[in-house]
Amino acid sequence: MGRTVYADNAATTAVSPQVLEAMLPCYKEWYGNPSSLYALGQKAKEKLEEARADVAQCLGASPDEIFFTSCGSESDNWAIKGAARAQRAKAGKAHIVTSAFEHHAVLHTCQALEKEGFTVTYLPVHENGVVRPEEVEAAITEETALVTIMYANNEIGTIQPIPEIGAVCKKHGVLFHTDAVQAIGHVHIHVKEQNIDMLSLSGHKLHAPKGVGALYVRKGARIQNLLDGGAQERGKRAGTENLAQIMGLAAAMKEACSTIDQRVARLAPMRDKLIDGLLKIPRSRLNGDRDRRLPGNVHFCFQGVEGESLLLLLDAKGVAASSGSACTSGSLDPSHVLLAIGLPHGVAHGSLRLSFGDYNTMEDIDYLLEVIPPIIERLRAMSPLWDAIQKGEVNYDQYM
């Protein structure tokens, strides 16, 4: 068996040994229900509140502003539906501002709200994949209930001007939610200083297990419940708390948020070396702003090549990566993110996302630079689209 490179950390990450260590006692010793009165339950409650305080501290929030959920998608659904419905009930506001390249957990939630009678403005993200704060401001009306813009894009890794958008929302008295699932541990986040009213996060992108997330809701921001039932999470989110995973999330957050500078210092040179190397492939293109970019994200299009074939050949070389091609999504359209930055279908189908984390090394980058160019060459040699591009029958010159 040859070398393997896990280059899909934006999809999910391995649980770290420290996280697993933090979780295990919850299964064996502190297995009580945090809602129970006896000592075993109260011990679990104590651990739950420790975890809440840890997560709060990582975000610059107070513990009573943190609610644990099952995943990032639940946090997004809850924040957006909960805030939109509360705003409509209280003030008759039924307009939402978001961007065209949000994660589906946000986009499809907004589309569901459109069916309930809300109107939604989908802001353009331009060729560089960055939302403009002045366009957020221009979209806000008297009717606006909520602005929701992701902190960093999950495909092309562009970091959005969140503090600036937060300031715009504050100025106009509009609630501001951000999906920070990809940004935690890679960008310095402080909800108070950045005027963020609600923030979604997920554990499994930062070496906690799948199935746990959190939502920060600023004190005073009213949101309706999504899950009704018991009085857990101060009556806002029913369901017996998943203490082990919550402890895992807290341990992962503490580790991720206390080492941001080191992570960026280690990952950014790896990212930059890979970008420079891949740009040497003819008719290749880096997607998304090069500077406003997550330290572990590399996203390319290779003209004349289809993404799924590329992934299969990379897999055969031990490389795990992802693509925004239609063939990997099970639909006919390529990724909405790539269409939102203005790429035509024919170029968007040839996309490749490589995303790195704490377990990757510079040797991984060298290996990728060794295996990717011949794979591209091999696929192009049999591609009638590449042939047509070479003969000038198809012109993608502007997408290089």
Next chain:
Amino acid sequence: MAYSAKVMDHFSNPRNVGEMQDYSGVGEVGNPKCGDIMRMYIKVENNVITDVSFMTFGCGAAIATSSMATELIKGKSIDDALKLTNKAVMEALDGLPPVKVHCSVLAEQAIKAAVSDYYTRQGIDPVPIVGELTECEACGII
């Protein structure tokens, strides 16, 4: 979604791949918008397809169905080649995931397009023999 071992074999080691210079007919189906383009070259002697090759831009299934289709028509008469159905291509590959069935349709269409081109070059109207090329079911474009 998982591919059969046969699909992976034909994807990883495609048969009859590459451009052909002295072809008797060439057909191309699909488009960059869908993400699949197949080009099929045939060499015809005495009504028999003596050589065939393909070039494909597309997913694993698109490359594998192209490869399998060339194997299934090589050495066959034009009449037999025209009888090849997408179902036969899929069966020969031990099946395809449901979302990839359109790739086998494309392979069937690519053969018909190449044969049509052959007849056109011979000064024969291909429509009565090959029929109208149907639109790609998936995206509505040939």
